[in-house]
Amino acid sequence: xxxxxxxxxxxxxxxxxxxxxxxxxxxxxxxxxxxxxxxxxxxxxxxxxxxxxxxxxxxxxxxxxxxxxxxxxxxxxxxxxxxxxxxxxxxxxxxxxxxxxxxxxxxxxxxxxxxxxxxxxxxxxxxxxxxxxxxxxxxxxxxxxxxxxxxxxxxxxxxxxxxxxxxxxxxxxxxxxxxxxxxxxxxxxxxxxxxxxxxxxxxxxxxxxxxxxxxxxxxxxxxxxxxxxxxxxxxxxxxxxxxxxxxxxxxxxxxxxxxxxxxxxxxxxxxxxxxxxxxxxxxxxxxxxxxxxxxxxxxxxxxxxxxxxxxxxxxxxxxxxxxxxxxxxxxxxxxxxxxxxxxxxxxxxxxxxxxxxxxxxxxxxxxxxxxxxxxxxxxxxxxxxxxxxxxxxxxxxxxxxxxxxxxxxxxxxxxxxxxxxxxxxxxxxxxxxxxxxxxxxxxxxxxxxxxxxxxxxxxxxxxxxxxxxxxxxxxxxxxxxxxxxxxxxxxxxxxxxxxxxxxxxxxxxxxxxxxxxxxxxxxxxxxxxxxxxxxxxxxxxxxxxxxxxxxxxxxxxxxxxxxxxxxxxxxxxxxxxxxxxxxxxxxxxxxxxxxxxxxxxxxxxxxxxxxxxxxxxxxxxxxxxxxxxxxxxxxxxxxxxxxxxxxxxxxxxxxxxxxxxxxxxxxxxxxxxxxxxxxxxxxxxxxxxxxxxxxxxxxxxxxxxxxxxxxxxxxxxxxxxxxxxxxxxxxxxxxxxxxxxxxxxxxxxxxxxxxxxxxxxxxxxxxxxxxxx
Amino acid sequence: xxxxxxxxxxxxxxxxxxxxxxxxxxxxxxxxxxxxxxxxxxxxxxxxxxxxxxxxxxxxxxxxxxxxxxxxxxxxxxxxxxxxxxxxxxxxxxxxxxxxxxxxxxxxxxxxxxxxxxxxxxxxxxxxxxxxxxxxxxxxxxxxxxxxxxxxxxxxx
Numbered sequence: 070x071x072x073x074x075x076x077x078x079x080x081x082x083x084x085x086x087x088x089x090x091x092x093x094x095x096x097x098x099x100x101x102x103x104x105x106x107x108x109x110x111x112x113x114x115x116x117x118x119x120x121x122x123x124x125x126x127x128x129x130x131x132x133x134x135x136x137x138x139x140x141x142x143x144x145x146x147x148x149x150x151x152x153x154x155x156x157x158x159x160x161x162x163x164x165x166x167x168x169x170x171x172x173x174x175x176x177x178x179x180x181x182x183x184x185x186x187x188x189x190x191x192x193x194x195x196x197x198x199x200x201x202x203x204x205x206x207x208x209x210x211x212x213x214x215x216x217x218x219x220x221x222x223x224x225x226x227x228x229x230x231x232x233x234x235x236x237x238x239x240x241x242x243x244x245x246x247x248x249x250x251x252x253x254x255x256x257x258x259x260x261x262x263x264x265x266x267x268x269x270x271x272x273x274x275x276x277x278x279x280x281x282x283x284x285x286x287x288x289x290x291x292x293x294x295x296x297x298x299x300x301x302x303x304x305x306x307x308x309x310x311x312x313x314x315x316x317x318x319x320x321x322x323x324x325x326x327x328x329x330x331x332x333x334x335x336x337x338x339x340x341x342x343x344x345x346x347x348x349x350x351x352x353x354x355x356x357x358x359x360x361x362x363x364x365x366x367x368x369x370x371x372x373x374x375x376x377x378x379x380x381x382x383x384x385x386x387x388x389x390x391x392x393x394x395x396x397x398x399x400x401x402x403x404x405x406x407x408x409x410x411x412x413x414x415x416x417x418x419x420x421x422x423x424x425x426x427x428x429x430x431x432x433x434x435x436x437x438x439x440x441x442x443x444x445x446x447x448x449x450x451x452x453x454x455x456x457x458x459x460x461x462x463x464x465x466x467x468x469x470x471x472x473x474x475x476x477x478x479x480x481x482x483x484x485x486x487x488x489x490x491x492x493x494x495x496x497x498x499x500x501x502x503x504x505x506x507x508x509x510x511x512x513x514x515x516x517x518x519x520x521x522x523x524x525x526x527x528x529x530x531x532x533x534x535x536x537x538x539x540x541x542x543x544x545x546x547x548x549x550x551x552x553x554x555x556x557x558x559x560x561x562x563x564x565x566x567x568x569x570x571x572x573x574x575x576x577x578x579x580x581x582x583x584x585x586x587x588x589x590x591x592x593x594x595x596x597x598x599x600x601x602x603x604x605x606x607x608x609x610x611x612x613x614x615x616x617x618x619x620x621x622x623x624x625x626x627x628x629x630x631x632x633x634x635x636x637x638x639x640x641x642x643x644x645x646x647x648x649x650x651x652x653x654x655x656x657x658x659x660x661x662x663x664x665x666x667x668x669x670x671x672x673x674x675x676x677x678x679x680x681x682x683x684x685x686x687x688x689x690x691x692x693x694x695x696x697x698x699x700x701x702x703x704x705x706x707x708x709x710x711x712x713x714x715x716x717x718x719x720x721x722x723x724x725x726x727x728x729x730x731x732x733x734x735x736x737x738x739x740x741x742x743x744x745x746x747x748x749x750x751x752x753x754x755x756x757x758x759x760x761x762x763x764x765x766x767x768x769x770x771x772x773x774x775x776x777x778x779x780x781x782x783x784x785x786x787x788x789x790x791x792x793x794x795x796x797x798x799x800x801x802x803x804x805x806x807x808x809x810x811x812x813x814x815x816x817x818x819x820x821x822x823x824x825x826x827x828x829x830x831x832x833x834x835x836x837x838x839x840x841x842x
Numbered sequence: 843x844x845x846x847x848x849x850x851x852x853x854x855x856x857x858x859x860x861x862x863x864x865x866x867x868x869x870x871x872x873x874x875x876x877x878x879x880x881x882x883x884x885x886x887x888x889x890x891x892x893x894x895x896x897x898x899x900x901x902x903x904x905x906x907x908x909x910x911x912x913x914x915x916x917x918x919x920x921x922x923x924x925x926x927x928x929x930x931x932x933x934x935x936x937x938x939x940x941x942x943x944x945x946x947x948x949x950x951x952x953x954x955x956x957x958x959x960x961x962x963x964x965x966x967x968x969x970x971x972x973x974x975x976x977x978x979x980x981x982x983x984x985x986x987x988x989x990x991x992x993x994x995x996x997x998x999x
Contacts, residue, residue: 073879083933091929093876093916097942100875181861249857257880257942258886308878309976314867483858558941560977660970731936734979762885768971770980775963799979 071313074133077573081727084565085579093622095306098278099338106263109324109337110183112173112190114165117201117419118212119194120170121165127189127494130331133477134160137326141292143317145385148530148746152390155215157382157422159326166381169347171321173327174323176335187641193729201320203378204414214417223415224390226397228473230372231352232361239361239369242442245287246778248824249804250748251378257278257341258308262321264328266791272299273325279304280315281386281597283555284533284732285605286589288317289325293715301382304587312351312426314559317385324374325619334554346757349749351426353378354433358441362379366449366456368410373400373437377430379415380422381839390415392423392430394529398473399431400554402438403516404460406488409472413474414683425599427736428801431517432743439513439805441519442638444510445705447816453809454490455514458483461514468786477516478793480783485515485717487804488779489695492715498699502817507702508712511810513802514695519601519794521689533600539593540610542571542618544676546661548654552579552614553585553807555595555605555623558733561796562728563603567611569724573616575622576642579651593679603795604724609682609789611826617678628668629659682698690785690793691765694718696737696802700810704818704836707829709745709811711774715804719781721793729795730778734743736799737776741767742759745806745826814841849874850918858905865889865900866907868915876945876956887973890946891915897953915937916945920946927993928929931986939977947973951987959998961991 076082089095106296112124112131124133134140142156161172175186198212205211206221214221236242261277273295279285282302289299307314320337339348355376361369377393393415401409426432426796446456462469463671464481471477489512498510523819526534541553552567563586568579587589595607619639626644628635629651636646643650659666660676684690699713716733723729746766758763784791811832812821824831848874848909849892850909853979856871868874868891872898880888889900890916891950902915926953926975947970954969956962966987967980975983 084936086941087933087938090938090944091932091948093874095941095944096875099879100869102870209995255976257886257940257974290999305939309940311976341883341886477915560941562939654958727936731939731982732979734981735939735977736979738979739976761883762881763883767974767976769972769974770967770984773980775981775984776979 076388092788106681114170118197120194125191132434160803170340176481212542221417235361253349254313265322280310354651356437366459382422436804485695488695509810509813513805518689524685538606544657548657555592603672614680692793696806698810707832720795722791733799740803848912864903867905935982935986937982937986
């Protein structure tokens with residue numbers, strides 16, 4: 070056995086949360102069913118666009134919007150100029166705007182009986198022309214999804230800069246039209262809600278699979294007309310989030326209203342069919358990119374026209390425009406782009422409304438930028454490495470502010486590129502190519518802004534703005550350290566990593582640290598877990614709360630040791646003065662159970678501290694990575710095989726390297742899904758065509774290669790331990806690197822792949838277009 | 843309908859609708875919530891339990907078809923030596939994050955270890971093809987199983 074050297078920041082400590090999951094003792098929403106619970110099945114829209122004329126209800130408990138007037142519509146508008154406001158009704162009113170939109174809640178003692186009720190409803194509607202494609206959404210005469218708008222767009226943003234002079238000076242110019250597919254985030258656990266009304270406290274208790282329980286609470290209170298003290302949101306174990314559970318749900322509002330109305334616990338558990346058909350809600354982008362470069366590959370300018378299919382509604386709290394509008398600010402990526410022109414459109418269509426999925430727009434942006442760079446390199450006859458090296462922000466420029474105002478905190482981007490290339494035998498790939506093999510080498514380099522705060526988000530004017538993250542640290546009478554945070558851990562391992570932070574500050578054994586999270590009644594307010602922010606924000610807040618708690622403990626410990634504060638220090642969970650020591654357990658016992666021994670001037674706040682934290686500046690950390698891929702293409706079948714996958718990643722100081730690798734690997738698997746497999750097709754009537762996981766393909770163990778990760782650790786100068794947010798990064802790089810490898814393999818055949826995912830059919834189509842299949 | 847079966851070594855007689863599947867019976871009637879439902883159409887593998895000694899999708903089996911069967915869920919492995927080793931190895935290799943696929947993965951992993959003592963990485967990955975994990979990227983799961991296989995081979999030689 071290897072002795073554990075440290076349990077603090079930097080230790081690959083095994084996860085405290087593992088034991089319950091390994092014994093089947095995790096507790097998810099679907100595992101909780103109080104006596105008397107009623108189950109809900111939703112009658113959902115079978116069509117994408119229609120006027121709703123009425124619902125004939127069977128005998129039983131069936132509720133439409135007219136039956137639940139106490140629910141106000143969900144409103145997630147942005148104050149960005151030109152944003153078009155709309156409401157999302159919890160249950161459809163007047164119109165149906167996408168397949169799967171909830172129309173009525175059918176309530177019965179079992180889900181099966183509730184589904185029987187839904188099946189017995191008769192829907193009366195008048196079909197309307199359907200907007201199934203984001204590029205057709207704004208065509209003249211297109212049917213209007215929100216009839217008070219002039220056309221089907223939530224928002225358009227622009228940066229105007231005349232680039233026409235570049236044609237005369239550039240050595241190379243390429244234009245590419247690229248599409249990414251609509252995806253489903255597909256956490257293994259679906260959404261789920263259990264709502265109860267506590268008549269004693271006059272309080273609504275909503276247990277829900279949520280990443281942002283406090284934001285859910287605020288939204289529930291707003292839409293139900295309750296004060297926030299009357300709403301408690303509990304997020305128990307949550308079976309994966311990835312953005313899918315960072316939302317105020319219509320279903321939460323309906324279950325809550327029904328629980329109040331019926332005086333019974335009311336539960337809805339999403340099944341996979343309704344998840345796939347009603348909620349394929351991310352990643353569908355279109356780009357037209359033009360880029361100019363000099364003979365060395367140095368970018369002279371880029372123009373991008375990007376459209377995101379934002380679906381039918383603006384979801385709470387992130388709104389319909391976050392994804393498209395951020396393309397303008399993140400498209401330059403890790404490069405020193407001198408000139409830039411863009412337009413972005415958040416298109417409104419008759420599809421499920423979008424949510425930000427792991428990486429948000431970065432995955433599409435990285436795909437567009439990285440494939441465009443390779444197209445330029447091919448035209449110039451230089452290597453993929455050379456064109457990136459010519460444009461990456463150099464380490465000496467850090468901190469670097471790019472032309473759209475993004476500030477990169479630290480790092481050596483060119484070194485990550487060099488190491489990624491060095492990790493792959495590129496010469497061997499070239500030799501195989503020369504022998505006629507369809508094999509290719511591909512790269513992508515990107516950075517990921519994480520933990521960006523008030524200064525970034527207040528400008529969006531969406532329903533929430535992150536502020537100071539708070540954490541509470543307190544000792545229980547037996548000396549156990551209890552940490553309370555308002556964000557949520559659903560796979561990220563915060564029960565372990567925040568205990569490591571506490572150990573770093575106080576020396577308390579992580580085994581004696583308990584993390585309380587996922588309950589708004591027990592934790593400080595937080596905007597929750599999103600934006601790769603938990604380890605920076607909660608890590609900083611826990612560190613500060615522990616520091617202050619340590620000061621209190623030192624003062625008491627000094628008195629117990631009959632010395633002064635200046636003579637004591639914290640060592641390994643003890644207050645030490647010379648050879649004498651008292652444990653933190655003894656300090657805790659003194660405060661709670663032997664107060665007669667406390668010093669007269671003791672801090673009356675006791676052994677309980679709430680502290681707030683925000684990095685300064687709070688423009689966010691930038692982790693970054695280079696992905697290098699060797700892919701083999703079967704030109705007969707179109708099948709792509711990933712032979713090698715190498716990542717050089719810099720997430721600053723790693724609090725728990727094992728967990729960081731887990732985040733990267735899981736993200737890459739999702740990115741491989743984006744690159745090669747995952748696609749929710751819709752027909753011309755916006756009917757989703759993948760209703761099972763046999764149609765919507767998630768990568769399995771045979772699709773994900775053994776991935777190699779190398780770390781660089783450049784501290785962020787702005788965070789408590791130098792850590793950076795990187796939970797999303799793995800999902801950003803794969804499509805760019807993989808398709809670049811495919812295109813490198815196809816280049817000798819004159820074929821180029823443009824659209825995601827790179828399915829066998831698309832590869833064969835690219836070959837056919839080049840006359841090679 | 844009335845069904846008599848053995849669950850985790852304990853006989854049980856329960857009432858179920860003809861349309862009830864085994865997973866709902868286990869989770870609802872018997873409160874064994876360690877068995878998770880991910881897709882209810884037999885693709886994701888989260889609901890995998892042992893029926894008469896072999897892994898089975900509890901979402902695809904009608905409860906009524908289990909009359910007389912012996913079912914073992916994640917809660918029923920106790921100190922089973924292979925399961926103890928797998929739990930240890932899963933934790934050491936960070937083979938789980940959100941924990942939702944984990945019970946199904948462990949049931950299948952135990953079957954791989956016992957049925958295919960010489961399995962290599964490619965075979966382990968192939969055997970796991972019926973169990974989806976959305977969090978880990980599978981590396982930890984594969985390494986955990988390979989680790990248990992290797993240590994058992996070491997102990998046997």
